Amino acid sequence: MALVIKKATLYQLLFGLCVYVPYFDNYELTFAVWIFATILTLSNTYSLGILKQVFSFALILTIATIVFFFKDYQLYFIIRDITYLCKPILGLLIGYQLCKKFPHKVFQTLVHTAFFIAVMHLLFLLRAFVFFKVGTINDIRFFGGYFSDFEVYGLITIVFHQKFELNFPKKKTIIYTSVIALSAFLYLARTNFIQFVILFLALKGYFEINKKSVTVVLSFLIIGGISYAGIWYLNPKRNGDGLEALLYKIKIAPIEPFKTKINRDDWKDFNDNYRSYENIMTVRQVSREGWSSVIFGQGIGSKVDLKQEVWLGDMNLRFISILHNGFMTIFLKAGLLGLFIYLITIYLLFQKTKTIDPLVSNINLLFLGTGVFLIFSNWVFMGVYNLSDNKSILIGLIICFREIYIKQNVKNQHLTTS
Template sequence: MKLTIPNNIFYQFLFLLCVAVPYLDIFELTIATWSLTFLITIRNNYSISLFKLIIPYFLILLIAFIVSFNYDYQRYFIIRDITYLLKPAIGFLLGYQLCQRNFKNAFKLIVNTGVFISICHVIIILNAIFIHGTRTVAELRFYSGYFSDYEIYTLIILLFYKKFELDYSKKKALILTLLVGFSAFMYLARTNFIQFLILFLALKGYFEINRKSITIFASIILVSVVGYFIVLSVNPRRDADGVEGFLYKIKVAPLEPFKTKINREDYKDFNDNYRSYENIMTIRQVTRDGIRPTLFGKGLGSQIDLKQEVWLGDMNLRFISILHNGFMIVFLKSGLLGIFIYLFTIFYFFNSSKSDNPVVNQITLLFIGTGVFLFISNWVFLGFYNLTETKSILIGFLIAYREKFK
């Protein structure tokens, strides 16, 4: 049997590396890897469509940069905010450039990368269970990760592999789908479940308003409401293990990001609704300084005082500059003007122009689903600003692929 090495194997490796490195949760390593790869793969021409997406991110950064001259922030936090706010734009550019080098095997590369990540995740899960003796949902997620947007996209592409013109046999497609599906499910991330549902409905074409789509959404809402009341009737315990612990997370999910009053002295109330607490503190501390910071934010290097130390990641922090809410982080750095600009980065994905190429139409549907999901993702998981997200590379990659045909 003759082993054939693709002539673009180096660029395939770079794509895999850039998608995989954020899973290590070392932001400095991610930025270094992405920046170096960007320089290696830089192009001399880019599409207008790509610039329509990344220019708003640069404008948000520019506003925050100008505003920061009015304050005396530490240089370290200013530099960190610059790299942080640049991360989505770098990801889009990276994906765009790498697609140019991997155009012929684009979707196989996307799937193979997702499969690799899934295999690694399953190995980590087995290690957590059999080596560390993990028995609870919280412990499992601590060892094996909290979410994976990229694997959800991979799973969706595998479920619709024929429409993406992947020449897999039914057996191979089934095996890969089960592997990636199991890995994605084991993150036990509510946001990922919602992401999967939204993208699946988008690829089925149910976001086009008609009688069938209205019936589908009415059924989903009905099932969700009934299911939630069943969870409430079960009344899962806060400190429960396994399935009951996961049900408790579902129980508190609807109110967790939207509560307007939280008792800091009540440990359960504070921890169960911490995301809302961040939002409350951000709005309160930005608006109390007057109309100027409300409109333009408090600039690069700005932080929020939580009024008490909170265990975040691997350290206790009272002052934080990175939040859980994408809209709030933009509001903190560049105010209401920044949020208005930021909305353009979401509405960008609702451009539903038709194409003669069926794969391009599938990408368009995937983008529509992405736009819907971003409203939820930004509210609870920072959207493209998340430190460990990798979907920005995938989106840039798909933009380049779509532009090849347009």
């Protein structure tokens, strides 16, 4: 028994490593660790549920690869695109395979991992405050990181701890909730705030259409609209400090990814709406190549010509192979066909497993919220294709847990009635 527990603990630590390694912002390291974990935990059997997801992402990669044979791209970008398009496949497999190693500690492991990430984040921020005297939102995000979707999942899980049968002591629940909430807030990421609200509403059952849910969602939209109007009236400045900088980002958020006309000669308009600029240039470039390019994309190794050099990360680039928008990235690589398949992967999360068990019902709601959030996340942050993202591991983990839990319940019912 001791050996089994020790093995399970080692796999839990491996799960934590796979989740945490993207925070180092080194994709080569992330890919190496994920490949290692995938091979180490290979399973003998896979369910139809996980195979649907994996096959969909593999099909997108296949389409982009086939198109590549009719193109002439640089080897470096070809290899890079292959690894990028493989990322959600690896994540799904890692989560699914590792779940089988500790099936009775899935949500506990999720929360413990989120707590560890939160503690590390707060320590990095403490160091930045002490040694670098950070005082602006941009500095806080530069030293601490720009987002952390996993911590929000950890927070939402412990907030709804009864729904997920965590059974943590009250004191531990309070400490974990406080630490993870503080850390998640200090990313000051608009997407994480929206993510929490979406998952919260989903787990409350407000995305299921009925009179109460419509009333609640409309109330949130009205409050959000009034709040946004207030921010617009305050007219926060672009280069403001502290709260003003955050309010400015909120002010431009509804417009930033959706503008269809951008003045490249106006640096403020260009910088504030850069995501839209990427989308515009991608659509123009793909459309110029004709109907086959629109349907099947331009393949792995393809790049978008921005028509001018742009400071991205730590270098000036004119040609980019990966965009901020996940939908547009897939459109570039695999066309409308690939985009349709990508939307299927999100649709699969909306499909409920019929049950009267409360835990399974709550997992269904968690997947519903995840699907809704992924629509938004893909538009501004590349979704599961983001190089720092680990949601695919979480999705694979919970798909497997739901299947194991249902099978165990069926088995127990059979033993009870026999």
